[in-house]
Amino acid sequence: MDTLKTSLIQQISLRNKNDIQLYIKREDLIHPFISGNKYRKLKYNILEAKRLNKKALLTFGGAFSNHIAATAFAGKEGGFKTIGIIRGEELEDKVDSNPTLSFAKSCGMQFLFVSREGYRSKSSLDFNESLKTKFGEFYLIPEGGTNELAIKGCEEILNSTDNQFDYICTCVGTGGTISGLINTAKEHQRILGFPALKGDFLKQDIRKFAKHENWKLVTDYHFGGYGKIKPELIAFINTFKNDYDIPLDPIYTGKMMFGIIDLIENGFFPKNSKILAIHTGGLQGVAGMNLKLKLKNLPLINE
Missing domain, CATH: 3.40.50.1100 (Rossmann fold)
Structure with missing residues (x-):
C-alpha cells in the first residue's frame, strides 16, 4: 500500500x-x-498475503462497509484479485446505486451476495470450503479486518x-x-x-x-x-x-x-x-x- x-x-x-x-x-x-483503522488493519494482512504468494483477497461486509471499500482499493493497489461476500441478497441488483459497492466494483472487486441467514454461517468450515470451491485459493480477511495482524x-x-x-x-x-x-x-x-x-x-x-x-x-x-x-x-x-x-x-x-x-x-x-x-x-x-x-x-x- x-x-x-x-x-x-x-x-x-x-x-x-x-x-x-x-x-x-x-x-x-x-x-x-484506505483511511483510519482500515489502513492499519490491512497493512500487515496485505504483506502476509504477498509473503504467502496469494493472488486473491476475500472478505466480508454489509451494504456500506468501510472495510469492503478499503479492501477493494488496497487489493487493486497491491495487484490482488478481490472478492467481497456481501450480506443481503437484495443488494445484487443495487450495486450501481450503492456508493460503497459501486466504488468497490470500480476497483475490480467481485461480489457474492448471500442471505442474512447464510451470512451468519460465514465462519463455518462448510461455508469456507464452499467459497474455495467457487473462487479457488484466497487469503481470507475476517469481517471488519480484525485478526492478530490487524492488531499489530x-x-x-x-x-x-x-x-x-x-x-x-x-x-x-x-x-x-x-x-x-x-x-x-x-x-x-x-x-x-x-x-x-x-x-x-x-x-x-x-x-x-x-x-x-x-x-x-x-x-x-x-x-x-x-x-x-x-x-x-x-x-x-x-x-x-x-x-x-x-x-x-x-x-x-x-x-x-x-x-x-x-x-x-x-x-x-x-x-x-x-x-x-x-x-x-x-x-x-x-x-x-x-x-x-x-x-x-x-x-x-x-x-
Missing part, C-alpha cells in the same frame, strides 16, 4: 468547568481511500507524542482498534471504547487480543444499535463539522465524539484531564447513509 501520511492532531476548543482538554487524532487523513497494525496508531494524554478514546466495531491501543498505551493512560453496536458482548472479543486491563467500554452512545441514527446525532455531526471543520461519520466517530463531549459536560473526567480521540475514518459511508436518510425524509449529513 502507499506510504501513509502522519496523523495530524487537532485540539477541540471546549469551555468546561473542569478544564478538560480534548484533541482528535486525524487518522482519517492518512490515506485518501493498530498498535502503531499511538506514538511517543501521544504519551501526554490521560485518556485515549476510540469507537469500537469488531474490537481490533481498541485492542491495539490497549496494548501500546502507557501505564498512566486509560482507554475508553465507544461501541457502535448494542450490547456488552464485545468484551470477550477484545480480551482475545488485549494484553492489559487499562480499558473500559462506554455503552450508552450507540443510538439504538449498529447503523441506527437519530436527528439529534445528525445535528451534532453537522454542528461539529461547522465548528471545527472535522467531518464525522454517523456509524462510528459521530457517536464517539457525541459521547465524549457528553461525558465531559457531565463531569465524568477528572479535572485537568487531557483526552485524545482517535478519528478512525469511515467517511465513505456518509453518502450511503444520506440515501437512507433521504428516503425517511430526515435531515442529511453535510458531506
Whole structure:
C-alpha cells in the first residue's frame, strides 16, 4: 500500500468547568481511500498475503462497509484479485446505486451476495470450503479486518507524542482498534471504547487480543444499535463539522465524539484531564447513509 501520511492532531476548543482538554487524532487523513483503522488493519494482512504468494483477497461486509471499500482499493493497489461476500441478497441488483459497492466494483472487486441467514454461517468450515470451491485459493480477511495482524497494525496508531494524554478514546466495531491501543498505551493512560453496536458482548472479543486491563467500554452512545441514527446525532455531526471543520461519520466517530463531549459536560473526567480521540475514518459511508436518510425524509449529513 502507499506510504501513509502522519496523523495530524487537532485540539477541540471546549469551555468546561473542569478544564478538560480534548484533541482528535486525524487518522482519517492518512490515506485518501484506505483511511483510519482500515489502513492499519490491512497493512500487515496485505504483506502476509504477498509473503504467502496469494493472488486473491476475500472478505466480508454489509451494504456500506468501510472495510469492503478499503479492501477493494488496497487489493487493486497491491495487484490482488478481490472478492467481497456481501450480506443481503437484495443488494445484487443495487450495486450501481450503492456508493460503497459501486466504488468497490470500480476497483475490480467481485461480489457474492448471500442471505442474512447464510451470512451468519460465514465462519463455518462448510461455508469456507464452499467459497474455495467457487473462487479457488484466497487469503481470507475476517469481517471488519480484525485478526492478530490487524492488531499489530493498530498498535502503531499511538506514538511517543501521544504519551501526554490521560485518556485515549476510540469507537469500537469488531474490537481490533481498541485492542491495539490497549496494548501500546502507557501505564498512566486509560482507554475508553465507544461501541457502535448494542450490547456488552464485545468484551470477550477484545480480551482475545488485549494484553492489559487499562480499558473500559462506554455503552450508552450507540443510538439504538449498529447503523441506527437519530436527528439529534445528525445535528451534532453537522454542528461539529461547522465548528471545527472535522467531518464525522454517523456509524462510528459521530457517536464517539457525541459521547465524549457528553461525558465531559457531565463531569465524568477528572479535572485537568487531557483526552485524545482517535478519528478512525469511515467517511465513505456518509453518502450511503444520506440515501437512507433521504428516503425517511430526515435531515442529511453535510458531506
